[in-house]
Amino acid sequence: MEKKDIVVLAYSGGLDTSCCIKWLQEELNLDVVAVVGEVGQEHDEDLDEIRAKALRAGAIDCYVVDMREDYADNFLTKAIFANALYENKYPLLSALSRPVICKYLVEVAHRYNAKYVAHGCTGKGNDQVRFENSIAMLDPSLTILAPVRDWEFNTRPQEMEWAAAHGVEVPTTQGSPYSVDDNMFGRAIECGVLEDPWTEPPSDIYKITVDPQEAPDKPTYVEIGFSAGVPVKLDGEELSMVQMVEKMNVIAGGNGYGRLDMVENRLVGLKSREIYECPGALVLIEAHKALEDLCLEREVLHNKLELEQKWATQVYYGMWYSPLKEAIDAFMASTQLCVTGTVRVKFYKGSCTVVGRKSIYSLYNEALATYGQDDSFNHQAASGFIELNGLSARNWSANRRWAGAHTDIDDAFANPQPLSLKPSVLEDSTIETLG
Ligand code: ARG
Numbered sequence: 001m002e003k004k005d006i007v008v009l010a011y012s013g014g015l016d017t018s019c020c021i022k023w024l025q026e027e028l029n030l031d032v033v034a035v036v037g038e039v040g041q042e043h044d045e046d047l048d049e050i051r052a053k054a055l056r057a058g059a060i061d062c063y064v065v066d067m068r069e070d071y072a073d074n075f076l077t078k079a080i081f082a083n084a085l086y087e088n089k090y091p092l093l094s095a096l097s098r099p100v101i102c103k104y105l106v107e108v109a110h111r112y113n114a115k116y117v118a119h120g121c122t123g124k125g126n127d128q129v130r131f132e133n134s135i136a137m138l139d140p141s142l143t144i145l146a147p148v149r150d151w152e153f154n155t156r157p158q159e160m161e162w163a164a165a166h167g168v169e170v171p172t173t174q175g176s177p178y179s180v181d182d183n184m185f186g187r188a189i190e191c192g193v194l195e196d197p198w199t200e201p202p203s204d205i206y207k208i209t210v211d212p213q214e215a216p217d218k219p220t221y222v223e224i225g226f227s228a229g230v231p232v233k234l235d236g237e238e239l240s241m242v243q244m245v246e247k248m249n250v251i252a253g254g255n256g257y258g259r260l261d262m263v264e265n266r267l268v269g270l271k272s273r274e275i276y277e278c279p280g281a282l283v284l285i286e287a288h289k290a291l292e293d294l295c296l297e298r299e300v301l302h303n304k305l306e307l308e309q310k311w312a313t314q315v316y317y318g319m320w321y322s323p324l325k326e327a328i329d330a331f332m333a334s335t336q337l338c339v340t341g342t343v344r345v346k347f348y349k350g351s352c353t354v355v356g357r358k359s360i361y362s363l364y365n366e367a368l369a370t371y372g373q374d375d376s377f378n379h380q381a382a383s384g385f386i387e388l389n390g391l392s393a394r395n396w397s398a399n400r401r402w403a404g405a406h407t408d409i410d411d412a413f414a415n416p417q418p419l420s421l422k423p424s425v426l427e428d429s430t431i432e433t434l435g
Contacts, residue, residue, distance in 0.1 A: 004031045007116035007145060008109040010101055010131065011036050011062065013050035015171060017120040019159060020147045021057040022166050024118060028145070032118075034062040035108050037101040039071050040184025040246070042207065057168055063108055068184065071100045072241035075320075076185055076281075081229045081332040082311040083285050083292075089262050090274075091281035092315055093185035098127060099320035102134035109142055118145040126267050127181075130318035137321035178205060184245050186258070186278025197263050197273045208249055209277045212256030212350025219348040220255055221355075224248075224287045226343070229336030231284050245280045252279030255347035267317050283352055287343040290354040295339050295361045304335055 007024050011017045011034035024030045034054040038047065045053070047064045054062035075096050084092050105117050117135050121128035123146070132144050153159045156175075163170050177192035189205045203211060225233030231244050239247065252258050258279025263271055292301060307328050314325040341359025345352060367376040398418060406412035 004029060005116065006031045006033060006060075006109075006112045006114035007118050008033045008035060008105050008112065008114045009059070009118040010105055010120065011050075011054050011059070012120065013045060013053055014120075015159060015163060015168075015175075016148055018053065018057045018168050019151070019163050019166075020118060020120050021054060021059050022163075022168050023147045023151055024145065025058050026166065027147075027151075030116065032059045033108060033112055033114065034059040035101075035105055036062065036064045037097070037104060038064060038066045038068060039097045039100065040068050040242070041182045042187075053169065063104075065104045067100050067104060068242050069240070070103075071097065072184065072245060075100050076245060077230050077241060078329055078332065079185075079281075079315070080231065080284050080288050081336050082308050082328070083289050084308065084312040084315060085285065086312045086316040087262075087264055088309075089260055090264060090276060090316075091185065091278050091285060092312060093183060093276070093278055093281060094127065094181045094188050095130060095316050095318070096185060096320075097181075097183045098130035098318070099134045102131060102138060106135060106138040106142065109139070115143055116145050117142050118147060120148050121146060123149040124266075124268060124270070126316065126318065129267055130320070133318040134321055184242065184249070185281045186249075186276055189275045189277075190272060194273055194275055201261060201275050205275060206259065206277055209253040209258045209279055210256050215254070215256035215347075215349045217349070219346050220251060222251060222345050222347075224284070224343050224345060225341075226288065226291050227340050229288065229339040231288070233342075245284070248280035248283050252283045252347060252352060253277070255352075256350035257347055257352045258282050259350075283345060286352060286354060287345055288339070290343050290357045291339055291341050291359060292335075294357050294364055295341065295359050296335060297363060300335055304332070307331055 007028070007030040009017065009020055009024065009032050011021070013036065017034075021032045021034060024032050034051075036047065036050055036054070043050070051062045051064050079092060079096055086092055086095070108114075109117050119128065119131040121131060128146060128149070132146075135142055135144055151162075153162045160170050162168075178189050178194065179191040181188045187207060189201075193199050194201060194205070223233075223235050224231050225236070227233075230241065232238060234244060234247055249258075258277050258281075260276040260278070261273075262276065263273050266272055292304075296304065311325065311328045311332070314320075314322060314328070319325050338359075338361035340361060341357065343354055344356035346355045367374055369377075402415075402417045403412065406415065
């Protein structure tokens with residue numbers, strides 16, 4: 001028998017990717033190797049069952065790969081370094097998980113000498129871009145297939161019908177009306193009634209955050225210890241990054257913190273309404289920012305703020321493995337060397353507030369900042385500083401006032417431009433001399 005080409009498929013266990021297995025086999029005559037990425041998502045079924053399901057659907061093999069540690073240590077830490085929030089809000093939980101999954105898809109493809117890699121994304125979302133860009137940057141010789149974009153059935157009932165006709169298991173329970181993507185960094189929920197941005201999200205969509213109204217009536221305090229930008233201690237206890245994210249989800253989510261209701265700009269050009277619950281991600285970023293405020297020199301901090309936006313947009317756009325994103329990572333890493341210290345955070349009924357921060361690398365100098373007795377700041381130096389700092393703008397202001405006070409150029413030169421650019425209001429009588 002002629003040996004078939006192999007395709008490595010990112011498999012979730014859901015109806016879409018189960019149909020992908022059958023479709024790749026029947027329509028393209030490929031042998032399918034399924035890869036399930038464990039990134040800390042919720043499972044309706046256990047992983048053994050998902051694996052068995054892939055094999056029943058016709059996969060020749062199925063790998064369940066535990067990517068959690070890699071994801072947390074090498075992807076989420078970088079997101080925290082960059083305080084990454086797309087459009088200043090969304091901590092990129094879906095966007096961050098795609099490149100780690102792609103890393104393993106490509107690895108398995110190499111092991112099997114596969115020509116193809118496939119994903120189950122639709123043609124409307126960001127995730128197809130992330131899969132395809134990441135795979136292509138990791139190995140440009142692989143050909144990428146996107147069955148969901150190519151097959152002829154578009155609606156859920158049509159898909160169920162096709163599945164039943166081709167021997168793919170159809171879910172027996174009435175599926176959720178929402179489309180959910182989740183991993184340890186949070187949950188993304190869209191579709192159904194959420195498609196109307198005027199509709200308040202129904203309470204049953206939330207799984208890892210309590211309603212703030214139902215959160216404890218007493219505040220909860222935690223102390224997060226960072227070492228070179230990485231959150232490593234919770235209330236003095238050393239934790240791995242996976243444990244840190246998981247614990248923060250429980251504590252913050254239990255206090256009703258971490259819900260986002262957002263209309264965002266997708267890369268493919270449309271706006272979409274998405275609900276997120278990502279308590280751990282948001283707390284860690286908030287706390288990390290607070291420590292940076294203490295430890296980063298002003299110009300580094302200001303420039304970092306701009307690069308943070310760039311980083312988040314690159315990652316949202318599926319550019320995890322791009323040279324720009326990696327170059328920004330190098331900048332971020334260099335800024336993190338002294339982001340070491342402790343941040344105290346208070347949760348209360350849906351809010352999360354940083355209420356304390358300390359570090360041996362703190363650049364906050366009490367002797368300079370105080371208005372009390374121990375003030376060592378040189379007040380006299382301020383006036384010279386202001387004079388030169390504002391010189392350019394004052395020069396502009398004086399010129400425009402002078403120019404504006406004359407009707408023509410001869411008149412203007414008959415009344416020369418005042419030379420005095422002294423900062424003092426009394427001495428700088430520009431306005432009067434203009435008369
Ligand atoms: N809008 C988010 C993003 O593009 C999440 C997409 C995940 N999908 C979902 N079914 N909610 O990163």
